[in-house]
Amino acid sequence: MKTGFDNEKYLKMQSQHIKExxxxxxxxxxxxxxxxxxxxxxxxRVLPGFAPDSKLRMLMQLSDYAEIVIVINAADIEKxxxxxxxxxxYDVDVLRLRDEFLQKGLYVxxxxxxxxxxxxxxxxxxxRLEKKNIRVYLHYTIEGYxxxxxxxxxxxxxxxxxxxxTTRPLVVITAPGPGSGKMATCLSQLYHDNLRGIKAGYAKFxxxxxxxxxxxxxxxxxxxxxxxxxxxxxxIDPFHLEAYGKTTVNYNRDIEIFPVLNAIFEGIYxxxxxxxxxxxxxxxxxxxxxxxxxxxxxxxxxxxxxxYAALNKVMRDEGSENxxxxxxxxxxxxxxxxxxxxxxxxxxxxxEALNVPTAAIELGNRHIITSKTSDxxxxxxxxxxxxxxxxxxxxxDIQLIKPEAIEPIQNLKVRYLGGKNPRLHTDEVLIALALxxxxxxxxxxxxxxxxxxxxxxxxxxxxxxxxxxxxYKKLGVDLTSEAVQAPKKRY
Numbered sequence: 001m002k003t004g005f006d007n008e009k010y011l012k013m014q015s016q017h018i019k020e021x022x023x024x025x026x027x028x029x030x031x032x033x034x035x036x037x038x039x040x041x042x043x044x045r046v047l048p049g050f051a052p053d054s055k056l057r058m059l060m061q062l063s064d065y066a067e068i069v070i071v072i073n074a075a076d077i078e079k080x081x082x083x084x085x086x087x088x089x090y091d092v093d094v095l096r097l098r099d100e101f102l103q104k105g106l107y108v109x110x111x112x113x114x115x116x117x118x119x120x121x122x123x124x125x126x127x128r129l130e131k132k133n134i135r136v137y138l139h140y141t142i143e144g145y146x147x148x149x150x151x152x153x154x155x156x157x158x159x160x161x162x163x164x165x166t167t168r169p170l171v172v173i174t175a176p177g178p179g180s181g182k183m184a185t186c187l188s189q190l191y192h193d194n195l196r197g198i199k200a201g202y203a204k205f206x207x208x209x210x211x212x213x214x215x216x217x218x219x220x221x222x223x224x225x226x227x228x229x230x231x232x233x234x235x236i237d238p239f240h241l242e243a244y245g246k247t248t249v250n251y252n253r254d255i256e257i258f259p260v261l262n263a264i265f266e267g268i269y270x271x272x273x274x275x276x277x278x279x280x281x282x283x284x285x286x287x288x289x290x291x292x293x294x295x296x297x298x299x300x301x302x303x304x305x306x307x308y309a310a311l312n313k314v315m316r317d318e319g320s321e322n323x324x325x326x327x328x329x330x331x332x333x334x335x336x337x338x339x340x341x342x343x344x345x346x347x348x349x350x351x352e353a354l355n356v357p358t359a360a361i362e363l364g365n366r367h368i369i370t371s372k373t374s375d376x377x378x379x380x381x382x383x384x385x386x387x388x389x390x391x392x393x394x395x396x397d398i399q400l401i402k403p404e405a406i407e408p409i410q411n412l413k414v415r416y417l418g419g420k421n422p423r424l425h426t427d428e429v430l431i432a433l434a435l436x437x438x439x440x441x442x443x444x445x446x447x448x449x450x451x452x453x454x455x456x457x458x459x460x461x462x463x464x465x466x467x468x469x470x471x472y473k474k475l476g477v478d479l480t481s482e483a484v485q486a487p488k489k490r491y
Contacts, residue, residue, distance in 0.1 A: 004294030005049035005285075013284045015061040018205075021282055022065065022169050025201025025273075028193065030186040031282070033174040034206035038100055043207050045478065046222045046299040047285065055207070059172065060104055067109045067168040068101055070094050071175040071185050074115045074122040083176055091125050093176040098134070109166055110135035114181030117141050137162035139181065139188060146184075146260045153267040158191035178230065183257075187264055194268050201273065204254070204280045209234045211248045211278050212286040218299035219289075220249060221330050225306035228323045228330075240276035248278040300334055301457070304341045304480070307331060311483035312463055343457045344480065346370055351461035357486055359383040361477075362457040363391070373423070376406045380460055380468045381429040387456075388433075391449035392442070400443045401432045426471040453477055462486040 022029045035043070037056045044052045051057070059066055076090045083093050094111060101108050111129055113122050116138045126136045139161040142152055151157045164171075164185075171189070173182045186202045193200040208223035220234050237250040239258055254277040261280075265272035274280050289295055307327045313319025331337065338344050347360035350370045359379040360370045369390055371382035385400055394400075409432065410422035424432065436443035454476030463481045464472075472479040 002291060002294040003049040004289060004291040004298065005047040006288045006290045007049050007051050007054055010050070010054060010285060010288040011058050011061065013287060014058045014282075017282050017284050018058075018062060018170065018203075019065070021201070021203050026199035028166070028169055028171060028198060028200040030171050030173060030189055030200060030202050032182045032186050032202070032204045033172050034178075034182075034204070035208070037097075037174060040207065042222075042226050042302070043285075045302050045305075046219050046295065047289065048294055048298050049290075050285075055205075056104065059106060062170060063106055065168060065170040066172055067107050067166050067170065068172045068174060069110055069112060069164060069166070069185070070097055070108065071112045071114055071173055071180045071182050072125075073175075073180045074113050074117070074119045076177075076180065077113070077125050078119045078121045081177070090176040090180075097174070097176065107168070109168075109171075110137055110164055112137045112139055112162075112164060112181075112185055114139045114185060115141050135165070137164050139185060146257060146264075149260070149263045149267055153191060153264060158188040161188045161192075163192040164189055187261075187268075190265075191268055202280070203282050204277075205282050207283055207285055209249045209251055210286040211237075211250060211281060211283065213249070213289070215249050216333055218296045218303070218334050221334050222299040222302040222306070223251075225303045225327050225330050228306065228310065228326045229319065231326075237276050237278045240278040243275035248276075250277045250281075254280075300336045301341055301478070303327065303330055303334055303336065304338055304344070305478060307338070308459075308480035308483070312481060315463065315483040315485070341457065341459070341480075342366075343368060344459045347459040347461055348482075357460070357462045359458065359460040361387050361453075363387065364452065364456065376403060376410070376423065377429060378421075378423045378425060378468070379462075380458075380464055380472070381424050381426045383458065383460075384426055384429060384453075385433070385446070387453065388446035388449045389442075391452050392445040394442050394446065398442060400440070400446055401429070401436050405432055405436065425465060426468045430471070450475065 039052050040055060041052050044050045072090055072094050081090045082088065083090060086093065098108050111134055113126060113136065116122055117140065129136050142157045144151055173185050175182050190200050190202055209220040213219060215234055215236060224232060224234055233252040234249055235252055235255055237248045237255060240246060240248045258277045262272045310319055310323045310327055314321055314324060343360045343362040346368045347358055347370065350358040350360065350372065354372055357373040357379045358370060360368055361383055362368050369386050371379050371386050373379045374382060386396065389396060389400065406424060409424060409428060413419040414422050433443055433447060437447045456477050458472060458477050458479045460481045462484045463486065469479065
């Protein structure tokens with residue numbers, strides 16, 4: 001994929017802009033950090049050249065200034081809310097995030113439990129953190145938030161919350177996921193700092209939507225597709241247009257909450273330093289796009305990928321058809337169909353011709369390779385071997401794994417482990433390939449090509465098992481599947 005984003009320029013420009021925003025307020029800046037810090041793969045897909053850990057690397061450039069506060073909603077602890085991409089609960093992710101930050105040399109000051117109302121699970125989590133010598137603060141539910149301004153900015157509102165002791169000029173407020181209470185945490189701190197005579201400010205760092213590209217730009221449409229389950233909508237910022245006569249893009253929740261934020265700022269400080277939601281942001285990503293066409297193509301592919309993901313969720317009774325309908329509308333706005341993803345077309349054509357489950361991969365040189373289900377291998381496992389052979393320059397007809405090596409694995413799965421499907425999954429075929437690589441030169445050369453699958457596009461004619469999905473994710477492959485259950489067969 002062509003590079004469309006200058007990552008080094010972004011790191012320099014973004015860190016400098018945040019330093020300038022700190023200076024604007026004086027003593028302290030609370031920076032609400034949206035999105036993923038370590039693994040922002042959405043951004044890297046729609047902005048080719050954006051490194052998944054760019055935001056983390058940018059923070060590391062500010063490590064002498066920055067202190068991190070991790071926020072978690074007590075309700076999310078209570079219901080064991082799971083982070084979908086990692087499959088771990090939010091409370092576990094708090095500990096993971098803290099460890100990751102510390103390993104990178106960043107200072108983590110504390111954890112805040114928001115929406116606290118005495119939940120037993122939150123108390124247990126608090127005790128667990130304190131046993132690890134982690135400072136924990138409690139922020140309480142405020143009745144009528146965010147519209148009951150008199151109560152919010154009183155001693156019975158923000159005043160009831162614990163004051164977070166911080167020591168550095170930049171306080172980064174982050175969380176395992178949305179709805180954790182990051183903004184309320186920042187505003188609560190502004191209230192308490194003002195009482196203490198500390199000059200503090202607030203800013204928001206969200207990569208998407210990108211404020212200084214068009215509303216219907218594919219990059220911004222891809223963000224709407226990514227948040228279709230949250231019903232986020234990109235909008236022209238009316239406050240910015242009125243204040244400056246300039247058209248900028250924001251999203252509905254920030255625009256809807258701005259009058260409330262304005263009232264809170266005025267209640268704390270007497271005036272609001274910001275005239276619009278766009279003013280609150282510090283995102284410089286739009287200034288670092290160097291090939292708009294490359295980003296447009298990548299974003300259109302991402303919208304299609306999100307469409308298939310939504311269809312699959314509905315098939316598994318995990319999603320809403322409204323999410324599918326919304327992404328279909330976004331595809332119409334972007335003037336694309338699933339046929340605009342070449343690998344999708346190749347896979348469907350092969351499945352229709354053979355009437356068996358098939359898979360296809362588009363490699364970095366745009367070459368497309370296909371596979372089909374056989375007695376030994378599922379289509380997704382066979383696809384891996386076919387692609388690795390091509391990348392290693394090995395003839396397609398050469399067997400990397402001998403049938404006599406596969407049969408004992410099948411026997412183990414069915415006879416001893418109670419499995420119904422004897423075909424090898426992708427993890428099993430990679431283990432078999434690794435074993436073969438110890439004695440076979442072709443298998444060894446094929447194994448060495450695994451890193452070259454990163455960023456490749458894959459489509460399968462049937463939905464894959466969770467095992468296969470996770471393996472492709474670990475390989476860095478962009479995977480989609482038709483919303484069709486694999487046919488069942490008795491053995």
